[in-house]
Amino acid sequence: MKKGWLTPLLFSLAALTGCGDSDWQHEEFSTGNSAFDFRIPTNTPAPFVPEDNPMTPEKVELGRHLFFDTRLSGNQTQSCGSCHLQELGFADGIALPTGSTGERLDRNSQGLLNVAYNSTFTWGNHSLTSLADQHSVPLFAEFPVELGVNDSNKEEILLRLSQDTTYQQLFAAAYPDSNPENGSDINFQQISQSLASFIRSMVSFNTPYDRYEQGDSNALTDSQKRGMDLFFSERTECFHCHGGFNFSQSTRHSKTVFFEAPFFNNGLYNLDGNGSYPVGNQGLFELTGKAEDKGKFRPVSLRNIEVTAPYMHDGSIETLEEVIEHYAAGGRAPTTINGQATGDGRQNPNKSGFVGGFELTAQEKQDLINFLKSLTDDSFNKDERFANPHS
Ligand code: HEC
Ligand code: HEC
Incomplete structure (x- = not known):
């Protein structure tokens, strides 16, 4: 069998006939167009980008800073990067990770290469089809706690970020209509959209x-x-x-x-x-x-x-x-x-x-x-x- 670029395409077509043991057929959807340069080979399709979160280099850069920032966890001990290490393809080398308050998770930390191409996110959840929704799990989950953001520390976390001049510039560049110096003007929707943009930018062939x-x-x-x-x-x-x-x-x-x-x-x-x-x-x-x-x-x-x-x-x-x-x-x-x-x-x-x-x-x-x-x-x-x- 010849295994050129065509073969994967044929497999994708074959997949439409539904050879999965549990098929979750989804509605037809429209694609967001984005001028962002993913730097992918010409014969490879670009990732799907949702219309409500177009890619911009500014959001990606803000997302990168947030991804590696422990100030994003309630007790400031963990960042996304604590369980997703770049040198390990953004996995963490251990069977099961521990969240910021010491609770062990049931699932192995996933590598994060070409995540943007996944139909659904995480190991086994057909309903997680949006990256921004996925991040609400590590950010806000209580069972078990990962980064441990909750209603009692949310405002404090936003304040930590908005008092930092680097973030003032990053938020202003990513969201020109916001006014980050004033503290109240940045929010978790921007944070999860920027994190999603950063993760989506992590494609490579x-x-x-x-x-x-x-x-x-x-x-x-x-x-x-x-x-x-x-x-x-x-x-x-x-x-x-x-x-x-x-x-x-x-x-x-x-x-x-x-x-x-x-x-x-x-x-x-x-x-x-x-x-x-x-x-x-x-x-x-x-x-x-x-x-x-x-x-x-x-x-x-x-x-x-x-x-x-x-x-x-x-x-x-x-x-x-x-x-x-x-x-x-x-x-x-x-x-x-x-x-x-x-x-x-x-x-x-x-x-x-x-x-x-x-x-x-x-x-x-x-x-x-x-x-x-x-x-x-x-x-x-x-x-x-x-x-x-x-x-
Ligand atoms: C019927 C579908 C199916 C076939 C066939 C299959 N896999 Fe898998 N593979 C899976 C699923 C589903 C998982 C995740 C299972 C889990 O974690 O419980 C997986 C997981 C893996 C993993 C671990 C991935 C990770 O990130 O931890 C490797 C490596 C792997 N498969 C390699 C192979 C190889 C090599 C073959 C052929 C010998 C193969 N698979 C055949 C469905 C399949
Ligand atoms: C405590 C460890 C831990 C932290 C902190 C963490 N993750 Fe994860 N990550 C995981 C685990 C475990 C999974 C698999 C979850 C599952 O299947 O339920 C995962 C899955 C993912 C996935 C899905 C990948 C795929 O292929 O579907 C993305 C994206 C992701 N994490 C991004 C993030 C971001 C962004 C943050 C910070 C907001 C973060 N993670 C914080 C452990 C962690």
Whole structure:
């Protein structure tokens, strides 16, 4: 099979027929046009930008300052950047992070490359389709607390920012109608819109794989080329869920007419033999309450996957080697994680038919891992445009 840029496009079309195990078909929507320069290759569609929050360099710059600023948390101990570290593709290297007041979260911190292309945000929430809405979770969530912004400290946080001359300039540039010196004139809507603009600006297609696709046949090693063939083969089935230009079937962009957001169960748990995952962390089921949604999560993008370990929604797989073994076995055999028996994930009734298991030689396994490593975007992980401006 030829894997040019066309192939991902064909997969996107195929996706319209709805091969997801849980399809959330959304209404047709209009695209916002934006003059912002995303610096993406000409043959790649621009991210979707909502009409109510057009991209401007000024909002992106304000968002970058806010993202890395601990003054944005109630007790001033954490910023977004505490759980999203640039050198780790904006993941954090640990299984489960802890919020600003010490509460542990149930989910693994996600890497933040090309987030703008995701159909839905976070690991398993079909209703989170707006980035600005997503940020209200780390900002305001109480169960568990992340940054811990609430009604009793909101005004104080706005005051902290508005008293800083740098923020006075940044807010005035991003929102020319506001009057930040006067304190009362900046608000959390501006903050979440600027954070969304910053996150949306974090797009990049500068990996060895991309260079290969653009014609540099030496950009991939022979092993990586073999691994690519395996990745896009019916033997491993990886591409059915992690296909397309962003290596995720859950993708939308400025030219998408209908977008779909599939969720899949890839056989990590089966606590009771009826498909259950650990309580409170059952993916889409937490929102829909439907038994068939137990264990269904977004097929996340595999870009930058080498640097965002540990893996899966709960960080329960440590290495890429173990990820491949997981899929080769057709799911997780009974074991214990944090003292809890997992059950036989291979037998989970909700498991996708694409996770059927396969056999690879040691060399083939290495080839597949090497291919996944060709999706690392070193330039992004060091790009000054996304770096902490306060350090
Ligand atoms: C305490 C750690 C922590 C903090 C602080 C934090 N995040 Fe996250 N972030 C996470 C976790 C965990 C997830 C996955 C959440 C889930 O699936 O429920 C996540 C998910 C995300 C996503 C979704 C990515 C995707 O691919 O869908 C975005 C965007 C994001 N965070 C941005 C932010 C921003 C902006 C802030 C600051 C306002 C922030 N985060 C603060 C831990 C954190
Ligand atoms: C049926 C769809 C499906 C198939 C097929 C599939 N995946 Fe996944 N993949 C998912 C889903 C869904 C998740 C998230 C699951 C979770 O966290 O509970 C995931 C997670 C991952 C992760 C962890 C991502 C992260 O950020 O932690 C890696 C790596 C991965 N898959 C690689 C592969 C490879 C390699 C193959 C082929 C051998 C493959 N996947 C086949 C759906 C699939």
